[in-house]
Amino acid sequence: MNHVKKTFRSCVSAAALAALSVPATLIPVQAIAAAPDDAKQLDQAVAALRAIDSMKADFVQTDRSGGSVSGVLTLKRPGKIRFQYQKSAEMLIVGDGKALTFIDYSVRQVQRWPIKNSPLGALLDPSRDVAKYGKVLQTGNPNVTSIEVRDRSHPEYGVITLIFTRKPSAPGGLELTYWVALDSQNKRTTISLSNQRYGVPVTDNDFRWTDPRPRNRH
Template sequence: MRRRDLLAAAGGLTLSAQPLGAQPAAPVLGPAQREAVARAEAALSAIRTLKARFLQADSRGGTAQGTVWMQRPNRARFAYDPPATILVVADGTFVTFFDSAVNQTSSLPIGSTPLGTLLAERVRLDEGEGRVTAVQLGEGMIRITVVKRSNPAEGSLTLTFSDPPLELRQWTVIDAQAREVRVTLYGVETGIRIDPALFRFVPPEFGTPAPG
């Protein structure tokens, strides 16, 4: 799996402020779809802490696994299993990407990544810069696609929930070049205590705390 794909799914899809001319009209959501969006927002907002294993796959057949910790608001840690060499840490303000293979570190404001949507204090999928473009209601499943209102052609974030109970199971990032990266959660634990040190980025060779 390529480094770009690892970063995209973990939150590295940059949301540029450059509009692309006239935008299509917003889709009309029916009552059932609007209710599903409201339920999804409430379910996400209710998750204060989360730990899970994840399986990441891209449209070229690459895969990676790891462990993710999340804490609202705006904190996360994605620790990829070897042979992947990526560590992603959101500290509440920035998302830092570290690639130990090349000893390279870069950062983005969390609000410019999909993690800003997932980990906001109060999740709002269809307000502000977010716009819901599709809601699929299936047997035991709800799927919601969100784009950036000012630049929908840039990419999309699709959240997939099991229902009932309504629980986040997967998210998919598609970029402007139609490259897709999908992250599936399993072994999910919520409402747990997480060591705050996990959300502070320290290069591993300088003593990053061991995840637990």
């Protein structure tokens, strides 16, 4: 249990400010001229993201040391996300479109960060233009598209790399399979997705949470 808690907090420091690591060798950034179809790949990735109205998926969150926790992701565009972690973690992350709220039930603490200050803003912030700030990273695999999103005028927002795999049944023909986030403190985390379900019923109640703090707090 203590190991899970320690691992989780290590992940969350990036997850709540970033939320997402795979070894860098899995997403090679090659110093070569942009491929002629980069713009097309970027447009397809953006279209695939915008085509997701709602989604549920299983996830595994891993930090750079290899520690991991699992759970269920719920997404509703625009802006809402829920990371329901395994029961032993006693923690939860919920995004309401404006902020990410990190709830630690074991110590009865709640923390909030603006979504726009997180790499997750590329997924959740309607004002964040993925096409404007995105760059295609060459993977060498025609069935895998890697998009790095960063706002160079705001390095404090961090960097997120979105990895898509071609799948005809997925929205836009591309399935978001994992993402890698590097926050402003250079903490890197991965969220790997599986069992994606699109267009599932998701209501605003799915993004509610119970406040563990004492009611008489000041």
